[in-house]
Amino acid sequence: MIRKNKRGQGMALPFKMIFSIIMVAVIIFVGFFVIQMFLDRTKQIELNTLPNEIKDAVVQAWQSSETERTIELTEVSGGIEEICFVDFSESPRGISYSYYTLFENFDDEANFFYYPLMKAEKYDSFTSWQIKCGNNDCLKVPTNNNPLCIKPINGKFTFTLTKEAGQSYVMVS
Numbered sequence: 732m733i734r735k736n737k738r739g740q741g742m743a744l745p746f747k748m749i750f751s752i753i754m755v756a757v758i759i760f761v762g763f764f765v766i767q768m769f770l771d772r773t774k775q776i777e778l779n780t781l782p783n784e785i786k787d788a789v790v791q792a793w794q795s796s797e798t799e800r801t802i803e804l805t806e807v808s809g810g811i812e813e814i815c816f817v818d819f820s821e822s823p824r825g826i827s828y829s830y831y832t833l834f835e836n837f838d839d840e841a842n843f844f845y846y847p848l849m850k851a852e853k854y855d856s857f858t859s860w861q862i863k864c865g866n867n868d869c870l871k872v873p874t875n876n877n878p879l880c881i882k883p884i885n886g887k888f889t890f891t892l893t894k895e896a897g898q899s900y901v902m903v904s
Contacts (some may be wrong), residue, residue, distance in 0.1 A: 771854055774809040778856035781807055781814070781888075782843055786862045792892045792901045793864040799893045806883040809854050813846040814888050816903050817878035818871055825876035834859070834878060842870055846880060864901075871900045879903060 784804055792798045815830060819839055823831030834844050841859035845851045851858045862870050872879045881888050893902045 774807075775854040775856050777807045778809055778811070778845070778851045778854055782857075782860040782862065785843065786860075788892060789862055789870055789901050789903075790864050792894050793867075793869045795894060797894060797896045799891060801889065801891050803887045803889050806886045806888065807845075809856075810847070810850040811845045813880040813882050815844045815846050815878045815880040816870065816872050817842055817844065821872070821874050821877050823877055824874065825879070827876075827878050827880040830878050830880060842868075842872075844878070867899070869900050871902050873902065873904055876904075 781804055785802070788800065788802050792800060813827075815827065815834065817831065817834050819835055819842075823829075830844075830846065833848065834841070837844070837848055838859040841861045843860040843862050845858050848858050864870075879890075881890050891904050893904065894900070
């Protein structure tokens with residue numbers, strides 16, 4: 732009777748189990764990574780859509796002869812606590828006046844900001860935006876509240892756009 736060498740056969744089953752466990756762990760890790768990537772992409776879309784919605788509402792108000800509209804926009808995720816409108820041609824005043832220099836040093840061409848600054852950058856979005864009507868600066872902030880920062884209430888940013896007859900700008904309040 733010939734004996735076969737069975738020295739390596741005792742490790743075959745444990746090796747298969749260890750390999751299977753490693754493969755399951757890798758699949759779970761990749762799954763979590765992909766889910767996180769989709770969630771981040773959703774936040775990026777929200778952050779990029781909100782300023783465009785505001786711009787569309789401002790342009791629509793600017794093109795009308797006279798209007799007053801209340802705008803309600805859903806809260807964006809990604810750690811954004813406030814949206815702020817600023818007019819750098821006016822001096823800082825009001826509750827959020829301390830943000831004025833911060834915004835001016837960050838981007839003195841913009842008139843719309845996400846606060847806190849740089850939170851949007853985490854999701855490959857911009858923190859500051861310039862809202863214009865064609866080539867015209869058409870958005871004004873009340874001189875007694877510059878910058879005007881709005882916190883979400885019940886999950887919505889709510890503000891009013893007003894244009895009076897004969898004005899060449901839209902007032903946000």
